[in-house]
Amino acid sequence: MxxxxxxxxxxxxxxxxxxxxxxxxxxxxxxxxxxxxxxxxxxxxxxxxxxxxxxxxxxxxxxxxxxxxxxxxxxxxxxxxVTRRRLDPVHSRVVFSVGARKETASFTTAVRYEGGSVPQQPVWAGALLVGGAHTAESVGRLDLRDKAVLFVPPARPEPETLQQVLRVLFLAGPKAVLMLSDADSAVFASSIPRRHPERTVIGLSDERPVTLQVHSRAVKNTLAAAGVDLAAVRTAPAVAREIPALQVGIEMKDTVTSSxxxxxxxxxxxxxxxxxxxxxxxxxxxxxxxxxxxxxxxxxxxxxxxxxxxxxxxxxxxxxxxxxxxxxxxxxxxxxxxxxxxxxxxxxxxxxxxxxxxxxxxxxxxxxxxxxxxxxxxxxxxxxxxxxxxxxxxxxxxxxxxxxxxxxxxxxxxxxxxxxxxxxxxxxxxxxxxxxxxxxxxxxxxxxxxxxxxxxxxxxxxxxxxxxxxxxxxxxxxxxxxxxxxxxxxx
Ligand SMILES: [Zn+2]
CATH class of the missing domain: 3.40.630.10 (Zn peptidases)
Incomplete structure (x- = not known):
């Protein structure tokens, strides 16, 4: 050298x-x-x-x-x-609600934690559907504040573009980013435990949006009731619209294992x-x-x-x-x-x-x-x-x-x-x-x-x-x- x-x-x-x-x-x-x-x-x-x-x-x-x-x-x-925390999947869930109709996705079978700060109080937010062939520039123009972003990746995503889009969504400061997955249900469920290890949290207020993957089967009825056709969104050119009927709730519990x-x-x-x-x-x-x-x-x-x-x-x-x-x-x-x-x-x-x-x-x-x-x-x-x-x-x-x-x-x-x-x-x-x-x-x-x-x-x-x-x-x-x-x- x-x-x-x-x-x-x-x-x-x-x-x-x-x-x-x-x-x-x-x-x-x-x-x-x-x-x-x-x-x-x-x-x-x-x-x-x-x-x-x-x-x-x-x-x-x-x-x-x-x-x-x-x-x-x-x-x-x-x-x-420097706090070590462990997510408690049994006491954590995501709720999709349209009027009186509710669907609950469990962290043991249908929700995978990907990153961001685990909310210490239940979070409820209006849904913004973002899907199809987006780029970092196109999602960069969206106003995501106070929204739960439902992100539907395109049918055949280009990995680098997908990463950039997710990064922009994450940094734009929504309440949460929920990526809807249509992977094989059993494969998805078996991947969950690997994503729930202890993690280290630095500092006092960590204000990054929580990022989750939610299996679409667990919430498909409320999505349909809210007028969302997932298959159509996946193959569409860039889609970005609010879904006024749909409210998304996130309840997560984690325990401090060392402080x-x-x-x-x-x-x-x-x-x-x-x-x-x-x-x-x-x-x-x-x-x-x-x-x-x-x-x-x-x-x-x-x-x-x-x-x-x-x-x-x-x-x-x-x-x-x-x-x-x-x-x-x-x-x-x-x-x-x-x-x-x-x-x-x-x-x-x-x-x-x-x-x-x-x-x-x-x-x-x-x-x-x-x-x-x-x-x-x-x-x-x-x-x-x-x-x-x-x-x-x-x-x-x-x-x-x-x-x-x-x-x-x-x-x-x-x-x-x-x-x-x-x-x-x-x-x-x-x-x-x-x-x-x-x-x-x-x-x-x-x-x-x-x-x-x-x-x-x-x-x-x-x-x-x-x-x-x-x-x-x-x-x-x-x-x-x-x-x-x-x-x-x-x-
Ligand atoms: Zn070094």
Whole structure:
């Protein structure tokens, strides 16, 4: 996984971005020795692979918080609920009602839970029939609020289009999405138990519509009474109409099987400018990893590169910005999240429950795996989506002494933009840059150990990120999105 040095970029003449003396001095507090020491602590066997939630994760969060406090940051642990729930199919049902006529579909034979949040109270909603040959664009134009969407897939669906249509329906915020299935009844019933395992619910209010598959046989009489001909809808061009006579009721019961919490560590450095200090630059990395893999002689996944390297980096950046004279005009939030490996849990919670208004967060610089691979380049993902890309190019060109070039995404087909914590900031409207050295043979293996980290290289990357963050936090204007990217990414 080596990369040819892009000499042309690295040797560009420094531009106007003159680094002030205190800032330059602060940057040199970031050292390879410190980076190696911190990674050694975070990726030590005593942290037991930092699974979410776990004792090792708690120890890591406390270590980071302790460092932040020493630097004088306003420090807190943000805790989010990690609740395990199990659906109780015997006490759950879907009811279709037309006038006095009612049909009940049972979760033991005719309803399959697919996703979304299980309603804690019974839900009743008017039905909107969506069926036939729809595309993501055509369903994107529908008003689904407060509706139970009855989705009838076409007779021969194209799998990718079907997925896109379902995703758009799900994100449009109806009360529920019910996909009507005409699969073989016995096959359908036998598939249900597999879909009712325990599931993990993150956070307090999970407002995604519940998504179910309902076997059409269980509700065919009420559908007929409401004037719906399912066979005709399946073969029709796009259909979308309300069924005023039909009300859909959903009653689901689930039980809590365990109730824990997990931490994010937050350190805030207040900005020096009385006005701009109400805006924030966020540096983030995930402190969790994948825990223990039983059955191996060395069973602890140390996650030195993934992402002790980023966590140590955020600590080093916090230390540098806390040095005398280095405090920028805008405030800076240093954030180490958990649950990344489980599905971006901690950053999702932070973005939904930020300690400051999310509109006042002007940029997120996310760091995940920066301690391995080639010594003179680091991939910066997201450059094309905002003017942070040009800011990075300018800062990079002004610091040839770092012998470090931020290069384009080398693996666009992997869609890394959507796969780490920065995405939770981006979808909320915060411009991001994501720094990442790519995977390697030790990725998610017990061999991702501290001795393999190139801490000298990492220290040079962190100095670049320090100058970048300083430039963003001191600039008169906040970063701006490219309009097409805003349209595509921000919810
Ligand atoms: Zn990972």
């Amino acid at each position: 080596r990369c040819l040095t892009l000499l042309g970029l690295a040797l560009t003449t420094p531009l106007a971005a003159q680094t002030t003396q205190p800032l330059a001095q602060a940057a040199w507090s970031i050292t390879a020795v410190d980076v190696a020491r911190r990674i050694g602590i975070i990726a030590d066997d005593s942290m037991m692979g930092r699974d979410t939630p776990s004792r090792g994760l708690e120890l890591t969060a406390e270590y980071v918080a302790d460092q932040f406090r020493r630097f004088g940051l306003k420090t807190s642990l943000q805790r989010y609920p 824990l919490t997990a931490p994010n560590t937050v350190g805030i450095l207040e900005g020096s400018d009385s006005r701009l200090k109400r805006e924030y630059v966020v540096y983030s990395a995930h402190m969790d990893h994948i825990g223990i893999t039983p059955g191996k002689r060395d069973s602890i996944n140390n996650g030195a590169d993934d992402d002790a390297s980023g966590t140590a980096g955020v600590i080093e950046l916090a230390e540098a910005f806390s040095r005398p004279g280095a405090r920028p005009k805008r405030s800076v939030i240093f954030l180490t999240v958990s649950g990344e490996e489980k599905g971006l849990w901690g950053s999702n919670y932070f973005a939904g429950n930020p300690p400051v208004p999310v509109k006042q967060i002007v940029a997120n610089i996310n760091i995940d795996m920066i301690g391995r691979n080639w010594p003179d380049t680091i991939v910066a993902i997201g450059k094309e989506h905002s003017d942070l890309g040009t800011t990075l190019a300018r800062v990079n060109a002004a610091h040839p002494e770092l012998r470090m070039t931020a290069i384009d995404d080398r693996w666009p087909e992997e869609r890394f933009y959507f796969r780490s914590d920065h995405y939770n900031f981006a979808r909320k409207g915060v411009p991001i840059l994501f720094f990442f050295n790519g995977v390697h043979e030790d990725y998610h293996e017990v061999t991702d150990s501290p001795d393999k980290i190139d801490s000298e290289k990492e220290a040079r990357i962190l100095k670049l990120l320090f100058f970048l963050g300083g430039e963003i936090a001191n600039a008169p204007k906040r970063p701006v999105w490219n309009p097409e990217s805003f349209e595509e990414i921000v919810e």
